Structures are given as structure tokens and as C-alpha cells.
Amino acid sequence: MLQLQNTFSQTKERFKPIRQELVKVYYCGPTPYNYAHIGNLRAYLFSDSVVRTLRYLGYKVQTVMNVTDIDDKTIRDSQKAGMDLQSFTEKYTGLFLEDIKKLGIIPADTIVPISTAIDTMVEIIQKLLDKGYAYLAEDGSIYYSIKKFPKYGQLAHLDIKGMKSSVRINNDEYEKESVADFALWKAYDVEKDGPNKWIVKFNVDGKEVEVPGRPGWHIECSACNLKHFGPEIDIHMGGIDNIFPHHENEIAQSEAYSGKKFSRYWMHSGHLMIDNKKMSKKDGTFYTLADIVTKVPSEKPEMVYRGFRLMNLQTRYRENFNFTFDRLTTAIQTVKGFDEVLKRLKHYNPPSGKVFRDFREMMQQYVQAYIECLEDDIGTPEALAIVFDCFSFINSGIDTNAFSLEEKNAILDLLHSFDEVLGLFDFSLLESTDIPEEIELLLMQRNAAKEQKNYPLADSLRDQIGSMGYKIVDDKTGSHVEKV
Ligand code: AMP
Ligand code: ZN
Numbered sequence: 180m181l182q183l184q185n186t187f188s189q190t191k192e193r194f195k196p197i198r199q200e201l202v203k204v205y206y207c208g209p210t211p212y213n214y215a216h217i218g219n220l221r222a223y224l225f226s227d228s229v230v231r232t233l234r235y236l237g238y239k240v241q242t243v244m245n246v247t248d249i250d251d252k253t254i255r256d257s258q259k260a261g262m263d264l265q266s267f268t269e270k271y272t273g274l275f276l277e278d279i280k281k282l283g284i285i286p287a288d289t290i291v292p293i294s295t296a297i298d299t300m301v302e303i304i305q306k307l308l309d310k311g312y313a314y315l316a317e318d319g320s321i322y323y324s325i326k327k328f329p330k331y332g333q334l335a336h337l338d339i340k341g342m343k344s345s346v347r348i349n350n351d352e353y354e355k356e357s358v359a360d361f362a363l364w365k366a367y368d369v370e371k372d373g374p375n376k377w378i379v380k381f382n383v384d385g386k387e388v389e390v391p392g393r394p395g396w397h398i399e400c401s402a403c404n405l406k407h408f409g410p411e412i413d414i415h416m417g418g419i420d421n422i423f424p425h426h427e428n429e430i431a432q433s434e435a436y437s438g439k440k441f442s443r444y445w446m447h448s449g450h451l452m453i454d455n456k457k458m459s460k461k462d463g464t465f466y467t468l469a470d471i472v473t474k475v476p477s478e479k480p481e482m483v484y485r486g487f488r489l490m491n492l493q494t495r496y497r498e499n500f501n502f503t504f505d506r507l508t509t510a511i512q513t514v515k516g517f518d519e520v521l522k523r524l525k526h527y528n529p530p531s532g533k534v535f536r537d538f539r540e541m542m543q544q545y546v547q548a549y550i551e552c553l554e555d556d557i558g559t560p561e562a563l564a565i566v567f568d569c570f571s572f573i574n575s576g577i578d579t580n581a582f583s584l585e586e587k588n589a590i591l592d593l594l595h596s597f598d599e600v601l602g603l604f605d606f607s608l609l610e611s612t613d614i615p616e617e618i619e620l621l622l623m624q625r626n627a628a629k630e631q632k633n634y635p636l637a638d639s640l641r642d643q644i645g646s647m648g649y650k651i652v653d654d655k656t657g658s659h660v661e662k663v
Contacts (some may be wrong), residue, residue, distance in 0.1 A: 181236060181554045183414075184497060186422060186445040187334055191556055196413045197443065201239050203408045204230060205442070206416040207400055207425065208244040208290065211271030212252040215278055216465035217487065217502065218451035218458035222418040224491040225448035227284040229416060231600045232553045244287035245403040246272050248294050249375070250396045251351045258373045268292070278468050281484045283602035289407055293399035300394050300402040301379050303436045304363050308383060312435040315383045319366030319390065322347050325358070328431045332358070334445060335423035351396035355423050362395040363432070397428035401436070404429075410437035419447040419497075420457075449499040458502070466502070474504060478511055486511035489603060492559040514603065520570050521594075521608040522652075523577050524587065526659045532583030542593055545569050549597060559600070566597055578655050614660055618649050622660050625651065 181194040196202045206226040209215055226242075233240045247253070248268035257267035272292070279286060304321055307313035312327045325331045325339070332339045337355060347360040367376045378391045394402075404412055410433065417426065426445065433441040450457045458465045471487065472480045489510040494500045545565060552561035573590055576582050582590070591609070598604045625640035641651055649660045 181232075182556055183444050183446060184556045186447050189336070192444070194444070196238070197411055201241055202233055202414070203412040204233070204240055204242045204414045204416070205400075205404055205408065205412050206242070206244050206287070207421055208246045208287075209272070209275045210247040210250055210252055211268045211275060212250075212256045213271060213460060214467040214469070215275050216458055216460060216467055217471060218418075218465060220278060220282060220284075220468065220487075221451040221491055222448050223279055223284050224282060224488060225496045226416045227602070228492065228496065228557050228559055228600065229414070229446065230285065231602065232557050235553070235596075235599045236550070241289075241408075242287040243289045243291065243403065243407045245400055246275075246290060246292045247396060247399060248272070248292045249393055249399070251371075254372055254375050254393075257375075264375050265294070281468060281480075282488050283484070285602075291403050291407065293394070293403055296399065296402040296406050297377055297379070297394065299406040300364075300398045301381070303398060303402055303405065303432060305381055306436050307363065307432065308381060310435065312431075313363055315381070315388065315390070316347065318349075320349060320362050320392065321364040321381070321390065322360040323363050323428070323431060323435075324360050325431065328435055330434070331431055332427065334427050334430055337423070337427075353424060358424075361397065361424060361428055363398045364390060365392050365395055367391040367393070397425055398432055400425070400429050401432040401441075404433065404441070405436070410439045410441070412442050414444045414446060415442035416446045416448070419449060422447055448496045449494075452499055452501045455501055457499075471504075471507065475507065475511070478508075482511050482514060483507070485514045485603060485605075489514055489563075492563060492601060492603070495560060496557060517570070517603065518605055518608055520573055521604065521606070522661070523654065524573070524591065525609045526652075526654075526657070527577050527582075527587060529580065529582055529584050529587060531585065534583065534585045534589060538582075538586050538589070541572065542589055545593060546596070553600060562597075562600065566601070569593070569597075612662060614649070614662075618644060618647060618660055622651065622658065626658055 182191045183194050185192045253268050257264045313321055313323055315321050349362050376391050377393055380387055380389050430441055453464050472483045475483050486507050549562050549565045552558040621640055621644050625637050628637040648663055650663050651660055
């Protein structure tokens, strides 16, 4: 039984989708005004684990992610870069998609630059004006009146009455202390917005009014959801910093618009920290994925990506965790350990035989324990502990030549199924790596020399193989060569 911690109720709840046949999952996408930092990427590793787990458990899942290509920061920095907003945001969106691919994150089924959903934003804002939740202010912007929505503050667990609230706020981001009416549509400001102006019409108190401007950040995700999923979804995710004001405002907009419960479950991931402070672009305290690759020059980039992925899976998603290079290098060593086991399996070719009952039961226990860990609010660290245990079982079975060919194949199936969630194993290591005949011949000669205790000859043949770009690996099951 899958249980998820719902930020809304602050409890772990049994997961019951609206429709069993299709689970609708949304997560807030990047603001493409610069490279993503590894803190941002942690948020997407988290949503990836949730989606992969749902699919592993047999749910059919549809995912949508927005790209915040219109906001204060993209508008400001595109002008600084002397680029038009679209080319500027497309550049950083492309880089973001490359980064998530490197980390083995499955991209959302539908990725929506929110500039493509302006029509839906206008539709929502119009309805909010009609229902009295929104008003056109004297500064030419349209605001959401939070006092009209009695449930305001429930997601972030704010006591609105006890707060000293300012009247209204025009920035996309602000702190809980400044809780206020927020902008749905911002009046055009030539200094800030430059060439970025959308001319739309609203009907305000029976009069058609042209309101040149641009959308606020929060309406964008409400519109994206409505356009692609309709008024109700199953799971909405993001980093904890998105709870307020962003997700609180999304609820206020979407529920006032439709009169329905917007999302059944709200899930939020903790922050990635440096020196115990939140990694943040604003404060200049961050690393990009490319930075961490550069800082670990002794490792191939793929190993750094896999190490970083593992580090995240080793932490409960709701906890903040401190990024250190020591932790990263330890994680890389662990990934190398996984690779060693796969290589051992490749070269372990036992004869065909039985699948013993004990063995079958062992496999079932691994699967069951793994599922139970994931069902407990996506417990990837605990699921990994099961995988480590399984790897020791595999290693000792190979050491004692305990498996039949059929059992070996069952082990490979198990690892494939674990990896549906983990996305960590390199199964290409199992493929045959066409070792040239000449090298195989030298290996045979070297093994024969070793058997005859002619060690000088065995050593010189090893060196000869080494000089040709291969290395000999000896283990309990025999010797084989690998490309260096
Ligand atoms: P942004 O591109 O700023 O809109 O952020 C994209 C995602 O990254 C959001 O879900 C944020 O909550 C998340 N995020 C931002 N900073 C961090 C951090 N230091 N650690 C984890 N997640 C973060
Ligand atoms: Zn959002």
C-alpha cells in the first residue's frame, strides 16, 4: 500500500488516485534564466523517483512540467544579455534538458513553456474577475484578493489572521511575512519589461478593458495544469521553497476558478545545501553540474553524474542535505562497486541447472522488501539498503559458484527491475565487448604459463596485453580481459 507524505495534511496518507487508470502528476519546472544548479536538479531527481516508483508499482502515469519562460528573472536577464526572451529562455531550457538527461531523469511527458498558455491564463483571470476573486487596481495590474478565499494559507499552514499583511505585492517571489494580494496580471512597465508585452483584453465590471502587460508567475502553473490536465490532478510536486507563495497561490487561483479540489497530494523535496546554507543562485552559493564534473577531474563525467544521482537517492527526499565533495566521491566509489558486480556477472557463466526453492524465495523476499521501502513515502535510502544486501548475496554466490545459469538470469531480471526506480546501473557492461582474437590468444598463453608456474613469461604476456590497451582481471571464477 503506497503512502505519501502530503504537505497539505502534514501526514502520510494512503495514495488513492482520482482515476485508477491514469495518475496525473505535475511538477514545477525550471526558470530558464541561467544554468540550473545542482540544488534545482535535486528537485527533479526527487520528482523522477516519485514517477518511477508509481510506474514500477504498476500505475499508468502522465506527467506535465512547465517551463517558467516569463517571469521577473527571465525578463531581466534576457535584456541584460541583449537577447529576445524566447531565444534566451530556449537556450537555458535546452541546457536544463541536457542536464536532466545526464542524470538519468526521465523528462516529463509534456513540457510546457508557459508562454504557450497565455490564452488559458486569460480565461482563468477573467473568471476570477467575474466571481469577485480578482480586481483591477489603479496601477493597471490585476490582483487576487486573498481575503475572498477563506482557505488561503492552508497549504503553508499560515495563520493569516495573526499576520501583519501588506496590501498587495507585485513581485513573483516574496516571504511569508509579506502575505498579500498577489498579481495575476502585471501592468506593462517599460523600464522592467522592455519589449516583453502581451496585449490582452478583460471584461471588468461590464466594460472591456485592454490591459497590456504580462502574467504573474503563479497563474502560469494554474493555467498549465488546467490546459493539460483539467481542473483536478493527483500529485503536485516541487521544492519546499515553492510551498509559499507559489503553491499556496496556485491553489487559491485554481480552486476559486473551478470550485474543485485542485491537487489531492502535495509533495515537496528538501533543499540541497552548501556549508549548511541553501544552495541559491541569488546568493551566488551554488555549483552547476558542469562545476562538479570539473572539480572531480579524476573521474569520467558519467561517473560524477551517477554518483550525484546516488547521493540523492541515499537521502530521504524531504530532508535537507549538505553537498560535499567527500560525499560525492564516496558515492562514486559505490557506483563503481555496482559496476564490478555487473562485470562479475558478465563473466560468470555457470552451467544450466535448477532454480532452487530457497533461491526463488530469496528473490521474492528482495522484491517484497524493496517494494515496501518505496511504498513508505518513496524510501529510496531504505530500498538501496536492500539492493546492497542483494549485491552481497550475488557476490558470495559467485565466489562459491552457487548459482545455475537460470539463477544467474533471475538475478539479472531482479537487477533490471530494481533499476526501473534507481536508474543507476550500467547494463551495457553485460554486453560482449568484442575482445580481439589476438588478445584472447595472449590471455590463453598467459594462463598456460601461469599454470606451468612460468611466472616471468606470464608477467611479460600480461605486460604485452597491457601495452595493447587491455587489462587482465583475475578472480575466483577465472581470468578475463577488459578494455582499459
Ligand atoms: P527555479 O528554476 O528557481 O524555478 O527552481 C526549480 C526547482 O528547484 C524548484 O522546484 C525549487 O524548489 C528547486 N530548488 C531551488 N533551490 C533548491 C535547492 N537549493 N535545493 C533543492 N531544490 C531547490
Ligand atoms: Zn509552479
